[in-house]
Structure formats: structure tokens, C-alpha cells
Amino acid sequence: MVQEMDKAEQTAKQLDEIHKLASRHITSKIDQIFESYRRDHGLTEDEARRVLDNVKNLSDIRELKLALQNTTDSEEIRQLLILLDLAPYASRIERYEALQREVDNLPTRLYKAENEASRAFYDEFIPDAYYHSVFDLQQQSGVAFAFNRIDPEEIRAIQQTPWLGANYSERIWGNTQALASELQKQLAVSLLTGRSAHETAEVIEAQFGKGSQNARRLIRTETSYFHAEMEAKAYEEADVEYYRFLATLDLRTSSICREHDGKIYKVSERITGKNYPPMHPWCRSDTIASDDSEWLAKATRSARDPVTGKTIQVPANMTYKDWYEKYVKPKYKADNLDIWKIERANNQYEKYKSILGDKAPKSLEDYIDLKYNDKEGYGQLQDQARWIKAKFPSEKSFNGHFEKHGHEFPSLTKEEYRKLASELIASPTDENILGYETEGGRRVRYDKAENIIVIGRRNKNNQARLNTMLKPDEGEKYYYENYKRDFPD
Secondary structure (H helix, E strand, O other), X not given: OHHHHHHHHHHHHXXXXXXXXXXHXXXXXXXXXXXXXOOOOOOOHHHHHHHHOOOOOOOOHHHHHXXXXXXXXXXXXXXXXXXXXXXXXXXXXXXXXXXXXXXXOHHHHHHHHHHHHHHHHHHHXXXXXXXXXXXXXXXXXOOOOOOOOOOHHHHHHHHHOOEOOEOHHHHHHHHHHHHHHHHHHHHHHHHHHOOOHHHHHHHHHHHHHHHHHHHHHHHHHHHHHHHHHHHHHHHHHOOOOEEEEEOOEOOOOOHHHHHHOOOEEEHHHOOEOOOEOOOOOOOOOEEEEOOOHHHHHHOEEEEEOOOOOOEEEEEOOOOHHHHHHHHXXXXXXXXXXXXXXXXXXXXXXXXXXXXXXXXOOOOXXXXXXXXXXXXXXXXXXXXXXXXXXXXXXXXXHHHHHHHHHHHHOOOOOHHHHHHHHHXXXXXXOOOOEEEEXXXXXXXXXXXXXXXXXXXXXXXXXXXEEEEEEXXXXXXXXXXXXXXXXXXXX
């Protein structure tokens, strides 16, 4: 199963490249439509989406303007309608409509490319999975039983068979349609809110990233489905009556798969998603023939050591609950950690890794130790995750500070300036990074080596906001002057 998923991952990488190429093509045209800086006037994103709820064809600017006219009157809408009618803006509007039409045709192109790559992979994978399953059964039973070959027509029929409501081809079409729909909405939101070209490009790239992840999820889940179907076909060829459900023995396994692990079912009563894998998207569960209890008592299965992360061998009849009690509970430096607490901690840890990258705890064990045994350290981790996402209060504020201090950072773009500011203000203090935070929520960090100071503040909703970042002429003295003002005693 692991080797088969490795092959699926290679196909997923091909699909990722398809999405990246499409993303680069779309974003290359954004500078011709949207301005370098965010407009001072425009709707909020919520207001824009309410307007778009009444627009059927996002490629038609006339329909968009009509929806604006039918919206509650406001100065922002009046200014926006004037802008959309200005002659100098006409060429931008034409390019906007052209790009929307191009996005409208995107599903057809993406579908064709994804479908071809997926079909080529499945045409090779399905017979390979079947013959491997037959071989494994012969090894297990010690009998070279006769079996039928699988022909191309059967391979194609399996691919076209719907499971849980659709086949893989229909799911690809659904994914590409959803991606194009959201891209069109985001382009329209940019037009109505006044997002800059850079901001729009970021949003579009993020949507393509989600599309790529959906394609990856689909290829892995469909691979799991075809693997399971070929295993069932091999069971039928070998007259196997019962199978044993095998969940993956690690901390990422879902509760539904943990619940089924080790249970034995009749092959004739298997139902995909109920008692036979895949049970859900990204499912990694497998099955094994269970007619021969003597063989099962001697066999082993793979498991993950939760501390080292390495694969180990455990008895084949060990259940997820047995594995958890033996390998998980004793490893963590916290008392009374039930399985749901470990699962929740793992989900939290994955989120911290996505936000903080290499600044997150090095392992799940370290994270759990921090969370349950170091209240101050865990608070600092939460604080760091909150500040790393800090932004300026408004685009106007951001523009003003970058115009004033951007020349002090000649190698940085505007967005790189903001990113550096959020990374520095999120940093814990040490010998090089000086810093403090007042009771009122004002936060200061100063990098002595680079002579960079960044100042921010928590607002009433406890949201982290950036105020400014600069390289003070007075150096470290400037930091201490700020400190004395904030703590005069």
C-alpha cells in the first residue's frame, strides 16, 4: 500500500504542475487590470460578495454594474460606478471581461489534462494492484491457486464505476468547476473592493493551491479505492470468506478507521465507506484475508513509533487500541492523556507547523510536553502564532509606512517588508532580539544585529496589528527610549 501511494504521489505532482502553469498564466494578466496599490475607495469583501450573489455572469460588466445600482445606495457604490464608467478605465474593464471569459473556459482545459494524467496512471495501477494482491494471497496461503486475468475492458469499467455517488472523472470535473467559480468570484471581489494587483495575484495563487490540493486528495483517495477493489477481486478469486480491517497504526488515523481496526467482516458483505476502505478522503486503511488464524498469529504488520517516527513491526493481530496503550501512552510526558486528547493535540500541532514552519516544536512529543508541562512556554507559542499573522490596520496605513521607511530596506518588496515585520514582532526575545509588551497591548521587538525595530499593538478584539518597521538612526538607543516611555518607572 505504501509503495502504491508513492506512485499516486508522483501523479499528484504532475497535477500540481498543471495547476501551477494555469496559475502563472492567469496571474500574468492581473497587472494589466488591477492597480499597483489598493484604491482608497471600494466595498468591503462582505459587501462585494453580497452584490455578486445577484450576478449570474461574472464575465459581463453590465450585469455587475446593474447589480451595484440595485444595491443599497452609498458613497462607495457611487464612486465605484463612476470609476467603472470612466473612459481611461475602459481598457482595464475590457481586459477584466476577457480574463473572466478565459477563467470560465478553464475547467475544460484543466479537466482534460487531469483526466489524461489520472487515466494513464490508473490504467497501469489497477492491474498491478490486482496481481500483487493475488501474489500476496498465494504467499499467505502457500497455495498457487488459479485466477483469472484482468483485461483492458474490465479496467476501464472499474474506472467508470461510481462509488459514493460519482466516479473519478466526474469528481475531477466537479473540482475544476468549483475552482473556476471561486476564481471568477475573487477577480470580481478585487474589482469591487479595490485590491491591488499583488493582493489579487496572492488570492488567485492561493485558490490554485487549493485546487491542486483537491486534485492530490482525489488521486490518493481513488488509488485507495482501486487498490481495495482489486484486493476484493483477489479474495473472490481465492474463495476467501473473511477479511480483517487494518487501520494505519499512527496518530493521524481517523476515529472511524480506529474503530474498525482489527474487526473481521464477510467478503460478501463488504460495503465501501461502511466496513471496507476507503472510509473517507485520504483514507490509508487496508484489509487482509482472515480465514487462516494460524498464519495471522505468526504474521506482523507495520506501525509507526510515535517518538522516533520510524516504521516498526508489530503482531498482525495487534489492534489500534493495543498499539496506543503500548506505544503511545507511555511515551508522552503528561498524565491521563486519552486518545482523543492525543488526536486533538496532533491536529493543533499540524496547524502550528503550517503557521510557524521550522519555528514550531520539532515533534508532536515536544508539543505535548510544552502544552501540558510548560504553561509559560505554551503561551509564548500561542503568542508567536498570533503575531506571525499580524498585518497593518489598513492598506492606506501600510502604504504610508512603506513609503516612509521602504527606502531603508532597498532589497525588499512591499510584501517582503510586511512579512519581515510580522516575523520579527512574533519572535521570542533572546540575546539579539530585545522586546517587551505593555498591559495595553503595545508590542516592540528590536533586532540588534540588523538594527531593525518593529512596533505593533493588539486591538480591542485581541487581533495583532503592525504599526511600523524601521531602521532607527539612533540604533539601540531608540529602542530604550521607547521602553522608557512605556515604562517610565
